């Protein structure tokens with residue numbers, strides 16, 4: 001029988017550098033934020049949600065790119081176990097995307113927020129009670145510490161917003177990391193500035209935020225961002241938007257073909 005990460009001390013989890021200690025710390029922070037979310041409304045709720053996104057998305061991104069590949073390697077049923085949490089992460093991405101499209105007075109909002117809280121809770125329980133104790137039984141203290149450092153590094157440069165179109169697995173999610181992270185972090189700054197802002201700056205800030213959201217959406221539609229994807233974590237909610245990223249790549253490819261043909265014709269003359 002395995003002991004939940006929630007019931008173990010820092011030393012039992014491999015010391016302060018261990019990935020299990022870092023995970024547990026983030027999960028405790030998440031639970032405090034979810035408590036704050038419960039009674040919040042309006043701008044307070046928007047601020048708490050931004051804090052939750054900032055915590056949850058880089059955290060999950062680093063799990064998907066660093067930890068789950070290790071679990072798949074060391075556990076005979078690693079594929080099944082990690083797919084379950086990847087589906088939870090996918091649902092969180094889809095729920096947050098949906099939430100961003102609902103206004104404050106929408107009756108659907110409370111329902112989406114309720115489901116979001118539920119899935120986040122399930123994800124933490126699956127990791128602390130099942131996945132991590134199984135990982136702990138298979139790898140040594142030293143490896144838990146190395147994984148902790150790697151996970152932390154990736155977490156610090158990972159995207160901070162929902163990207164339900166991007167695959168939950170390498171190599172697609174790794175390719176998405178840098179461009180999406182830059183765009184997301186700029187959007188975080190703008191959205192934070194919007195909280196409590198008034199006057200003529202407000203429409204301009206809204207415009208910048210939506211341009212950044214559109215740009216990251218165009219990036220996430222590039223075909224490479226889906227490589228490695230399991231079909232069960234493919235975007236299921238909502239209609240697929242126009243694939244601007246794919247269109248841009250096709251246009252660039254067509255341009256190269258035209259230039260190449262002209263250059264060949266010129267040499268033949």
Ligand SMILES: [Fe+2]
Pocket residue numbers: 023027059063124127
């Ligand atoms: Fe986690």
Ligand SMILES: [Fe+2]
Pocket residue numbers: 060063085089123124127
């Ligand atoms: Fe997770």
